Amino acid sequence: MALRQCAMGTPVATPTAFETRARAVVASAAAPDPRRAAQEFVARVNRDAAFQLDACVRCGQCADACHFYLVTRDPRYTPVYKLRPMLRAYQRERAPFAKVKKWLGLAPPEATAAELAEWSELIYDSCNLCGRCTLACPMGIDIAELVRRAREGMSVAGFAPPDLYKAAEHALDSGSPIGVLWPALRRQIEIQEKETGLEIPVDVEGADYLVILSSIEIIAFPETIGALARIFRQAKVSWTIPSVGFEATNVGVQLGSRDVAAALLSRVVEAAERLKVKYVISPECGHAYSALRWEGPNLLGRPLPFKVVQIVELLDQLVHEGRLRTRGGDARRLAFHDPCQLVRRGGITEAPRRLMDGVSENTVEMPSSGAANFCCGGGGGVSAIHRAEKLRFAAFECKKEQVESAGAEALVTACANCRNVLEEAIEHYDMTLPVIGLTELMALYLESAPLDPDPAAALR
Amino acid sequence: MTHMDLLEFARGPALWFSLLVFVAGSAWRIIAIFRLGTKPDLSEPRSTQRFAGAMRGIFARMIQRKEFRRSGKLGALNGYLYHLGLAAIVFGYLPHVLFVERLTGVAWPPLPEWLVYLAVGPAVIGLLVVLLERLTDPVLRLLSGFDDWFSWFIVFLPLITGMAAVGGWSAHSAPGGAPLYPVPLAIHLLSVELLFLWLPFGKLAHAFLVFISRGITGAALTRKGAAL
Numbered sequence: 079m080a081l082r083q084c085a086m087g088t089p090v091a092t093p094t095a096f097e098t099r100a101r102a103v104v105a106s107a108a109a110p111d112p113r114r115a116a117q118e119f120v121a122r123v124n125r126d127a128a129f130q131l132d133a134c135v136r137c138g139q140c141a142d143a144c145h146f147y148l149v150t151r152d153p154r155y156t157p158v159y160k161l162r163p164m165l166r167a168y169q170r171e172r173a174p175f176a177k178v179k180k181w182l183g184l185a186p187p188e189a190t191a192a193e194l195a196e197w198s199e200l201i202y203d204s205c206n207l208c209g210r211c212t213l214a215c216p217m218g219i220d221i222a223e224l225v226r227r228a229r230e231g232m233s234v235a236g237f238a239p240p241d242l243y244k245a246a247e248h249a250l251d252s253g254s255p256i257g258v259l260w261p262a263l264r265r266q267i268e269i270q271e272k273e274t275g276l277e278i279p280v281d282v283e284g285a286d287y288l289v290i291l292s293s294i295e296i297i298a299f300p301e302t303i304g305a306l307a308r309i310f311r312q313a314k315v316s317w318t319i320p321s322v323g324f325e326a327t328n329v330g331v332q333l334g335s336r337d338v339a340a341a342l343l344s345r346v347v348e349a350a351e352r353l354k355v356k357y358v359i360s361p362e363c364g365h366a367y368s369a370l371r372w373e374g375p376n377l378l379g380r381p382l383p384f385k386v387v388q389i390v391e392l393l394d395q396l397v398h399e400g401r402l403r404t405r406g407g408d409a410r411r412l413a414f415h416d417p418c419q420l421v422r423r424g425g426i427t428e429a430p431r432r433l434m435d436g437v438s439e440n441t442v443e444m445p446s447s448g449a450a451n452f453c454c455g456g457g458g459g460v461s462a463i464h465r466a467e468k469l470r471f472a473a474f475e476c477k478k479e480q481v482e483s484a485g486a487e488a489l490v491t492a493c494a495n496c497r498n499v500l501e502e503a504i505e506h507y508d509m510t511l512p513v514i515g516l517t518e519l520m521a522l523y524l525e526s527a528p529l530d531p532d533p534a535a536a537l538r
Numbered sequence: 539m540t541h542m543d544l545l546e547f548a549r550g551p552a553l554w555f556s557l558l559v560f561v562a563g564s565a566w567r568i569i570a571i572f573r574l575g576t577k578p579d580l581s582e583p584r585s586t587q588r589f590a591g592a593m594r595g596i597f598a599r600m601i602q603r604k605e606f607r608r609s610g611k612l613g614a615l616n617g618y619l620y621h622l623g624l625a626a627i628v629f630g631y632l633p634h635v636l637f638v639e640r641l642t643g644v645a646w647p648p649l650p651e652w653l654v655y656l657a658v659g660p661a662v663i664g665l666l667v668v669l670l671e672r673l674t675d676p677v678l679r680l681l682s683g684f685d686d687w688f689s690w691f692i693v694f695l696p697l698i699t700g701m702a703a704v705g706g707w708s709a710h711s712a713p714g715g716a717p718l719y720p721v722p723l724a725i726h727l728l729s730v731e732l733l734f735l736w737l738p739f740g741k742l743a744h745a746f747l748v749f750i751s752r753g754i755t756g757a758a759l760t761r762k763g764a765a766l
Contacts, residue, residue, distance in 0.1 A: 125576040126754045132571065133751035135744050136681040139614060143606060153680040174570035175739060213765070214606045216617070217744060218599045218752030372762060375580035385582070425584055425763030449765035450605035 093344035099337035100250055100330070103234055107243040110236035112191045118231035119167035127227055128173070130219040131165055134158055140221055143214035145452050145476040146204040146469065157211035157221045160200040163189040164228040194237045201228050202239050203466035207365075207458035208418035213450060222423070229334020239463045242333045249342055253322075255329045255462065258293040260321050266296055267319065270304035278307050281353065282318035287392075288355040288384075289319050290326040290346055292363040294494040302362065302494070305521030309393065312526055313401040317359075323349025326361050328369035332459025339369060340377040346370065350384050360388045362515055364419030364457060364493040371424070388420065390492045393520055394429035397436060403525040407439040413486035414441070415477075415500065415513075416451035417493035430492055430516055437523040438490075444480040452476040454491075456499030474503035481511065492516045545720040548727035556731035563738025564746065584763035591766070595756015596749055598766040616671075620664025624693075626657035627700070658701065665694050685740045692736050699726040 106114070123131065141147040141156040153159070166186040170176060179185045189197070209222035232238050245255035252259055267278045279285065287310075295302050303319075310317050323345040330339025350358050360367040369377075371386040387395075396402035414434055420426045427448050434441050444451065455473040460466050477500070481489065489511060491497050500513045539547075585591065602614050628634060630649030639645035648654075669690055672678045703719070703726035737743060759766055 123574070125571060125574040126758075128571045128574050129747060129750045129754060132567070133744055133747040135741050136678070136683075136686055137617070138675065138677040138681055139606070141677045147677075151676075153677040156677050156681065159681060172574070174567045212755065213603065216599055216602065216614070217748050218595055218755040220755045220758065223758075372581045375582075376577070379580070381580050381582070421764075423762065423764060425759075425765075427765070446605040450603060 093341065093348070096337050096341035096344055097250065100246070100335065100341040103333075103335045103337055104243050104247045104250065106234060106236035107238070107240060108236065110191055110194070112189055112194055112235065112237075115163070115194055115231045115235035115237060116167040116171070116188050118234045119164040119228065120171045122227040122230045123164070123168045123172055127224060128168065130217075130224060131161070131168055132173070133217045133219055135217060137216065140211035140215055143210045145210075145455065145473040149472045149475045150469075154200060155204050157205070157225070158219070160197070160205055161221070161224050161228055163194060163197050164224070164231060167231070194232065194235070198232060198237050198239060199466075201225060201232055202242070202458075203460060203463055203469055205458055206418065206453040206455065206460055208453035209423045210418075210450065210453070213422065226334060230336060231334075233334040233338075238333050239465065241463045241465075242329065242459055245329045245459075245462050246333050246335065246338045249325070249327070249329050250338065253325045253342075253345060254293045255327055256293045256297070258296050258325070260324070263291070263296050263319075263324060264321070266300040267303060270300060270307065273301075274304040274307050276304075276307040276311055278303065279318040281321050282316075283353050284355075285316045285318035285353060286356050287315060287317040287387075288350050288353060288358045289317055289361070290324050290349075290358065290366075291319070291361050292327045292366055292494050293325060294327070294498050295361060295363070298498055299494055299515055299518075302515055302517055305515070305518045306389075308521045308524055309396075309402060309517070312403070312524055313396045315396070315401075318353060318355070320349035320353060323347075323352075326363055326366035326370070328366060329459070329462070331365055331369040331373060332462065336377055339373065343369060343374055343377055347374075347378065347382065350382075355384055357385045357387050358382075359392060360386055362389055362492045362494050362497075362517060364417035364424075364495065365459075367424055368419040388424070388426055389517055390420065390426055390429050390433065393433055393517065397433065402520070404437050404520065404523040405525045406523050407437050408488075408519070408523075409439050410487040411440050411442045411485055412438045412488050412490050412514075413444050413481065413484050414447070414516075415444075415454065415489045415491040415496060416448060417491060417496050418451070418453050418457055420492060421451065422449050430490075433516060433520060434490060437519055442484045442486055444484040444486065446480065452480055454493075454496040454499040455503065456495060461495060461499050470499070471503055471506050474507070477503070478507060478509070481509075486511065488512045488514055490514045490516050490519055541720040541724070545724040545727075548724040548731070552728060552731050556734035560734040560737055564743065567738050567743060568746070568750075579761070583761045585760050587760060588757040591760025592753035592757040594760065595754075595766050596752045598756070599752050616664050616667050619660045620668065623657045623659070623661030623664060624697075627654055627661060627697070630654050630657070658697070662694075662697060665690065665697070669694075689736070689740050689742050692733050693742070695729040696726060696733055699729040702726065 138156060140158050144155060144157050147155040166189060170180065170185045170188065176185065205225050207222050207226055211221040215221060248257050249255045267280065271278050289306060328339050328342050330342050346358065358370065360370050367388050375381050393402065412434060414430050416422065454477060455470040460470055489500060491500065491513060497513050497515060504511050626649060631654045632648040632651065635645055635648045672682055672686065703722040737745065756766055
């Protein structure tokens with residue numbers, strides 16, 4: 079039986095049902111179907127989305143908020159233009175007066191396969207779902223949320239980028255979009271245990287906090303695991319890492335498939351339930367936070383049986399409670415790069431700055447920092463789309479200008495994907511600028527930790 | 539049909555029909571969208587002040603964030619110009635106040651006539667700039683469709699016919715109460731009625747949709763504790 083009753087009496091799908099439907103979404107890549115896309119576009123336009131689609135006056139101000147438009151001046155990258163196939167489907171089938179317009183022959187035509195293939199670039203490659211356009215829209219239209227809904231129509235009908243379908247398939251098969259399995263994480267844990275001299279708890283039933291990680295952290299920034307071990311030892315936090323369900327990355331959210339997202343999320347929820355934890359820590363990953371904290375309960379159709387806390391929020395809380403104490407500070411001009419899903423879309427703006435101020439003697443702000451910060455260019459799954467690489471590097475020019483204007487000597491961030499994308503772009507532009515994870519920075523200046531004589535070297 | 543017949547038609551059946559379409563069309567547009575429904579958000583809110591968030595969203599977007607003020611579009615500044623100009627003319631001009639009073643019994647103090655005449659400049663120039671920008675800016679050209687061009691025309695038309703009708707309203711009437719120049723006044727009324735007929739169906743409905751849209755986003759972002 080694929081359905082069960084949730085506490086509120088609403089039928090919700092089981093993990094098995096999510097998996098089955100998720101596989102069907104991935105399989106749609108083999109046979110793109112514009113009619114299916116149109117149906118899903120219409121289905122995804124609920125009351126709030128409809129009011130917002132109808133409110134647009136086509137003023138074009140969202141273009142000036144989007145880094146893809148700003149660096150290319152290509153009008154097709156105007157955020158609201160990216161919604162056109164979904165808007166047309168809505169106007170044709172569901173909008174007020176749609177039937178009258180259809181009867182009069184005034185309804186817009188359905189998008190063709192060729193048009194949707196063209197819009198695949200606009201909806202995926204040139205949109206980070208960063209929400210800067212939402213912040214700029216004078217009509218208050220949440221354009222990023224509407225693009226996310228448009229992705230749902232594209233993904234279910236086979237029009238998403240092949241790279242994202244592949245990543246989704248990997249994630250469904252192995253748990254990780256890039257195939258990071260438990261033996262790889264176990265090996266990284268062992269290395270970190272040796273480096274820190276601390277035991278890293280795995281599968282400890284009844285721990286307070288469950289730490290999940292993104293594949294990028296595990297492969298590219300495993301020092302984060304050691305940093306967490308040192309921080310949690312000082313703060314006396316009861317925590318554990320699960321050997322199954324440890325992957326925080328949710329490619330379903332990036333692809334725009336609720337079923338893929340729910341299937342992947344179910345694994346984390348199962349791990350949390352199996353280990354009976356009270357909290358799940360969303361790691362340094364912007365979209366993982368969004369997937370778990372804001373979309374998770376809605377994807378699964380039930381409230382989560384644990385509280386979700388973002389690692390930055392937890393560190394800030396531990397400092398506030400006096401359980402986490404730091405000493406010394408980094409003397410370089412450190413600037414915080416705001417991950418869009420944590421800050422602009424997630425409301426975690428001040429906590430990272432408070433933490434940085436505690437371990438930095440020279441924090442600087444970039445222009446438009448905080449809610450209006452520019453995305454790294456790789457969010458919303460763009461970093462996983464190979465064909466979008468050139469455009470992503472071009473978009474980085476906005477970020478580069480911000481960094482240079484602030485005279486930052488190092489960037490600090492709280493998203494492993496941002497960190498990876500920033501490092502790639504910095505290399506692409508022959509810049510010399512270290513990018514540091516906030517958790518690692520905190521761990522380096524713990525009161526009990528020996529101060530490194532050269533923090534820059536310790537932080538790459 | 540005499541000139542007075544035309545004016546009577548514009549003041550009578552045409553006016554009531556256009557108002558009926560305006561009210562019914564606007565109500566239908568809002569109700570039809572409301573009926574689409576939405577599922578409750580099951581995530582734990584960071585703030586439960588959703589109504590306050592909606593209100594803040596409505597007012598916050600009236601002023602552009604400083605980060606976006608260097609925008610390449612004239613629309614942001616020009617928007618204030620012609621909206622304020624139009625508001626002064628529509629709600630501040632004595633004949634308009636008297637017209638509304640005749641229909642509804644509700645009246646308010648009008649603006650001084652010189653101020654209303656002064657407001658015509660920004661309104662007309664602002665709307666012409668809007669058109670010019672929509673014709674020349676690559677982004678706006680790409681986004682624009684029939685609704686945009688027709689809506690512009692439907693707003694500009696009453697301004698022009700209104701200027702032509704100045705002096706023809708009933709306060710400047712011939713003996714017996716008939717307006718001195720009934721035809722320009724009738725044409726002005728008919729152009730306004732055309733606006734009433736079109737407003738619920740096109741982008742001009744942003745006159746009321748803007749508050750709902752801003753409110754929705756304001757509430758949603760407040761729920762997450764995010765900036766508006």
